[in-house]
Amino acid sequence: MSCSEIQNYMNFVLPLVLDSGKELLTVEEINPEIKGGNIWDVVTIYDRKIEQILIEKIKEEYPEHKFIGEEESADKNTISQLTSLPTWIIDPIDGTANFVKRMPLTCISVGLTINKEQVLGIVYNPYAKELFTAIRGQGAYLNGKKITTSGLTEMNKSIFNYEISLGVKNLQLRNLYMSRLQGLITKVSGIRSYGCAALGLCYVACGRVDVYQCDGLYPWDAAAGTLIVTEAGGFVTDSSAVRLGKEFDLMQPNFLAASTKQLGDQYIAIEKMVDQEVTSKPQANFIPSNCKLITEKTQ
Template sequence: MSEVQSYMDFVLPLVLESGKELLTVKNIISEAKNGNDWDVVTIYDRKIENLLIDKIKMKYKDHKFIGEEESAAKNTISTLTDSPTWIIDPIDGTANFVKQMPITCISIGLTINREQVLGLIYNPYMDELFTALRGQGAYLNGNRITTSGETKINKCIFNYELSLAAHDGRLRELYMSRLTALIDVVSGIRSYGSAALGLCYVACGRIDAYQCDGLYPWDAAAGTLIVREAGGYVIDSSGKPFDLMNPNFLATSTETLSQQFMSIERSVDVSRLNINEKTV
């Protein structure tokens, strides 16, 4: 058994246990104090993240962690090093979680020598477990998965996380200019509200492409590896190589499809920047 496989075997039961914890939440709003349902989300975020980190630390004392709640507590994101590092999102799709939409998951990625080597995403509501080890393929509930293999943008179902543009003027301009260019080109547009599951849906062929900007490492650490291991293609939204610690990404079923998106978007981005320069 490989070292990374032993890590997967250890953490998998912990994630399944954490998933059961999510299923105990029946009505977040009724649990909320002072009408603040996000207080309850934070409680469950911390509870699950602490459960995972504490048990992994007991087994692997030299491992490091980058987690959503851990980073919030320190008000900074730890630097990624060569040490084995678990990158954890205890509840991805928090708005869905609040509304009890079954598009919510627990996401864990592992890096060694700054390379992604393990990805595990579990949606307890649908009982769907997506896993991948570097160089060994991607799986859904133990069955091998591959992307759709779609190569034509006009036949593409495209997931674009528009909600992220709501509170950031820079992202709003970026998202809307690209959306305007793509809406008449792609076959259909979706927005699921979970970065991790959106990536999994590319990996298993439910959608053909997914683009997202303005994320954090824990949003993409597991899912981008799963896409690649399923035969998909992941790059930075700018067309540069994907950077896990600054994860703006375009994930597609094929490199050919990625190139078509980039051709359209680069033209749009250049036009947008030229307009901005003229108005300054």
């Protein structure tokens, strides 16, 4: 697939994403629904509406393309397998809980894979009028201006965005988060938690934070943002208990995204040590792998 073809995909989809952002700005009344009886897992008519519009319009233009969307996956109660065909991976509203509370930390996230490789990413926060984009090999951009990570290598100066929301509903994840946080908290400059995976990744890409970590996510949470980070010069690795520090897997997207590999490796070294200490304890209730249900939503 040539760069010009991927650019054509970007040129077609980008206006659709921007129009979807305008739709969000017109919302006056939000009536969230609880998915699967789980109070932490909400969806709105706007999640469904935006995803449906994006998929329908892309299908009209590219009928051979495939899709992995948050709401269509929830409806099927399964995530489609990633194939070599061009596949659009869509989160119509990332940070739905923020959206429901009218916090302007929410966005539309669209990623494209070809031959199972991430090649295009779009993250748009209409409230802040911030558009993050990337095409593999061409860098990352915020509102058309090239961005890079902070380039920080010193852990004691780093701002760490640690997404711990999933600990509310999953005891094993809670234990994982809390044990690692205890090992990290005295070694960093500050800690944040924004409740929006795609924006968290983009904030690493543009240098607002230095490291972002979350476990227990889904492909649509990370498909655009992880590419934007790497195109901005950052480092992305697996953060799960089983594959900590190994190559990032989009279809099991536990991740640690850092401004530099040197900085990311420092975090991983501490987490490995903490994980070993926890798992060596008798009857340790510790997450063994990337365990989750499709009906659970991260944000």
